[in-house]
Amino acid sequence: MSAPSGSGEGIRPSTLPARPxxxxxxxxxxxxxxxxxxxxxxxxxxxxxxxxxxxxxxxxxxxxxxxxxxxxxxxxxxxxxxxxxxxxxxxxxxxxxxxxxxxxxxxxxxxxxxxxxxxxxxxxxxxxxxxxxxxxxxxxxxxxxxxxxxxxxxxxxxxxxxxxxxxxLDDDRERAxxxxxxxxxxxLTRPHAERPPPAPHGEVALAARPDDTEEPDRPDLTLRGRQLLAEVPRRAELMNDPLRRLWRLALREVLGHYLGQGYMVGDLAADGDRVFYVLTRVGEG
Known part of the structure; x- marks a missing residue:
């Protein structure tokens, strides 16, 4: 699966007026x-x-x-x-x-x-x-x-x-x-400098299915590249519970696997309304 292309402008700055x-x-x-x-x-x-x-x-x-x-x-x-x-x-x-x-x-x-x-x-x-x-x-x-x-x-x-x-967060383990x-x-010793969301580049470990279901596709746990991508819904809180659970378990599988294999998550990339975790090998980001 190839990485999506785009300008990386999916997450926009706030337009709220400044309040003291x-x-x-x-x-x-x-x-x-x-x-x-x-x-x-x-x-x-x-x-x-x-x-x-x-x-x-x-x-x-x-x-x-x-x-x-x-x-x-x-x-x-x-x-x-x-x-x-x-x-x-x-x-x-x-x-x-x-x-x-x-x-x-x-x-x-x-x-x-x-x-x-x-x-x-x-x-x-x-x-x-x-x-x-x-x-x-x-x-x-x-x-x-x-x-x-x-x-x-x-x-x-x-x-x-x-x-x-x-x-x-619930008394019932199975229901929660x-x-x-x-x-x-x-x-804390590094100078603070906010950076804009980058465009997504890298091998795709997780993405939405190429249909209208909004469901996650099957995770790819075989990648070894320097930089990987894992999609996350931009507004998961608006999804129904069964769909949110599918994304929860897919992200658990992908992030849990790769963070255990020497990767870290260092940024959130954006392509229009789609956003992706950027995973980089520790020591290379």
Whole structure:
């Protein structure tokens, strides 16, 4: 199968008007409690899935970073204390070395596309570097292309490993939609420079079937090229559950296989409305 051709302009920059905001370290327990509502607004979490403010409070005095984003309003305007975004992480040992693991990055739907997610992540980077830590990890759902664009293209991080069923999001293992995640590694010492999505070039390990079903084609696990491509639906959240599950399992097979064979995911390429993970052999990207 040959790689698609195109200009790489499938993911377009936000057209939302700029809105002023401020990002602050959150230390007050009641302000942390307000951050619980951001998680519900961002992901529709039930109560049992929300990270409680008590955990943020404990972490904040043990080396953790808790950041809140608020609209820039006059001091006497109470809406200025209503958070619209948060970043939360804590020190962690990875391979015997001290890293920072970012557990949460949440932005209220009204503020998506405003640049707030990148601003929160860069402020978190500054806080972590000030602690003398040079690496950050986090996980994201490989089915969410907009998050892949943020993590890989806008921040310049890379995905290093695939984890099936990272979370249990239902009491019934068989009924639950698999909560697979990619693990991200971010070198905080590298200068930050957002890059546009490239056009897809490489051998295709996974792509949509050449019909109107929107289903994934059979994965190709025999490739050995320097650069490979794995398609991901641009808006998987709009698909029905059976179709999303097909893509989940196809990406699990492809990404899990190749990341276990010495590849890493370093970018998200675009060809019109189609987007592709770019897999490169470690040490060659």
């Amino acid at each position: 905001y401020v990002i602050r370290d959150v230390t007050d327990p009641w302000a942390m409690r307000a951050l619980e509502a951001v998680q519900v607004a961002a992901w529709g979490y039930p109560d049992r899935e929300v990270l409680p403010s008590s955990m943020m409070r404990i972490s904040s005095v043990c080396g953790g970073v808790v950041l809140g984003a608020y609209p820039a309003l006059p001091p006497d305007d109470p809406q200025g204390e209503v958070p619209y975004g948060l970043a939360f992480g804590f020190p962690a040992l990875v391979g015997g070395r001290l890293w920072h693991h970012s557990h949460l990055l949440a932005v209220h739907p009204d503020w998506r596309g405003s640049g707030l997610a990148v601003a929160l992540k860069l402020r978190q980077r500054d806080r972590v570097l000030a602690q003398g830590i040079a690496r950050m990890t986090w996980t994201f759902d490989p089915l969410v292309a907009r998050n892949a664009r943020l993590n890989l293209g806008k921040l310049g991080a890379r995905a290093i490993s695939y984890h099936a069923d990272w979370y249990a 939609f698999p909560a697979d995640r990619l693990m991200i590694e971010w070198d």
